[in-house]
Amino acid sequence: MTTSASVDLTIRDISSGAARGSTCSTTLLEAPWDVDAGPSTYGPGASQADPLPTGSPRQGQIPEAYRTASREELDARIRAAKAQLGERVVVLGHFYQRDEVVQYADYVGDSFQLATAAKARRDAEAIVFCGVHFMAETADLLSAPEQAVILPNLAAGCSMADMADIDQVEECWEQLMEVYGEEPDADGLAPIIPVTYMNSAADLKGFVGRHGGIVCTSSNARTVLDWAFARGRRVLFFPDQHLGRNTAKAMGIGLEQMPLWNPRRPLGGNDERTLQDAKVVLWHGFCSVHKRFTTAQIDQARAEHPDVRVIVHPECPMPVVDAADEAGSTDYIRKAIEAAEEPTTFAIGTEINLVQRLAAQHPQHTIFCLDPVVCPCSTMYRIHPGYLAWVLESLLEGEVINRITVGQDVAEPARLALERMLAAKPGAAPVDAEAPAPGKQAAGARP
DSSP states (O other), X not given: OOOOXXXXXXXXXXXXXXXXXXXXXXXXXXXXXHHHTSSSSOOSSTTTTSOOOTTOOOOOOOOHHHHHOOHHHHHHHHHHHHHHHGGGEEEEEXXXXXHHHHTTOSXXXXXXXXXXXXXXXXXXXXEEEESOHHHHHHHHHHSOXXXXXXXXXXXXXXTTGGGSOHHHHHHHHHXXXXXXXXXXXXXXXXXXXEEEESSSOHHHHHHHHHXXXXXXXTTTHHHHHHHXXXXXXXXXXXXXHHHHHHHHHHTTOOGGGOOEEOTTSGGGGOOHHHHHHOXXXXXXXXXXXXXXXXHHHHHHHHHHOTTOEEEEOTTSOHHHHHHSSEEOOHHHHHHHHHHXXXXXXXXXXXXXXXXXXXXXXXXXXXXEESSSEEOOOTTGGGOOHHHXXXXXXXXXXXXXXXXXXXXXXHHHHHHHHHHXXXXXXXXXXXXXXXXXXXXXXXXXXXX
């Protein structure tokens, strides 16, 4: 496999026979605008088999000049537009973006880090978010009202975020209220507190804000669950079951106290006794990127590299997290590699764009993705330099393309839920709020 940070080049090398390896889709080489013009899917990559909800945003065709431009021409146009716009625009790039897009970002990070960066750049008229839809919504929630948040490709959604919609969650809540009632108990604790992962639509953040709940990230999920249990007997955690399960298990909560809620079944497929005994009700959602990682891949990595250090994202299934040496957020993974002083072999369980970029940035280490099949995030892959050039040059012409806005009726309670998250402080229990110092493991890591 190529040692380039570019997953695009890796896929091209594999397809041409210039490099060994395999990809999960023969259509990964297609331009995103060709994918947009086809059937309604998330596109090639990890989420290609996930059902796309009816009514999901479609991008539509962009001008031919951007579709036919060479890489070199797009590079020149993007750099020229950024230079002319100056401080008027800030470009944000998620860790999982292709290298051909990340190179233009003023800030690179996870979804919450980038939303925080947007909040700090009050001088920018426009925030171009090279990520996915829920991230742009969060940036709009945290930025100033006069700032325009732009998503270069409207089809860049998130299959996990789409696995819980507002109608399903409200129906779930109604059923849970019928089981638990709505009144606090003798200790003043609510029967259940809703917690939504950052990877969710703004209206779900608004839902938890209205119902006394809170937002979490992959790095502060334990702190947030501590906050929720200080206020309620139980937690409804959505949309990612794996982050919820892995975090709750690390807190000592038994698996029998974590029933799964299937929104297509009455009571989520549970009986009332199971729900009464529950501590964490987990939504039936998952990340298709992190679902690809397996314990067999970890076994293979250990067989080939006996001294390997395996770090996976907490969105991975529980057996994978249990088999790994450590589990932590994308930023945790990045910082753990940066902190390694001696040459180390790392097997990483997260999205391939970040893994290859880390491998290129740290040649003193051996860094590889646990999944041998090159399979990027389908929706992150929808952002392409052609779309970035289009929205930037449109700004030069005084036109705001693909602005993402959250209505005030949703924005107010959603901001409240985010503010609760920011105010929640780690308790006595360890928490992966930051990457640990060298030698210290994340919460839930193997001793």
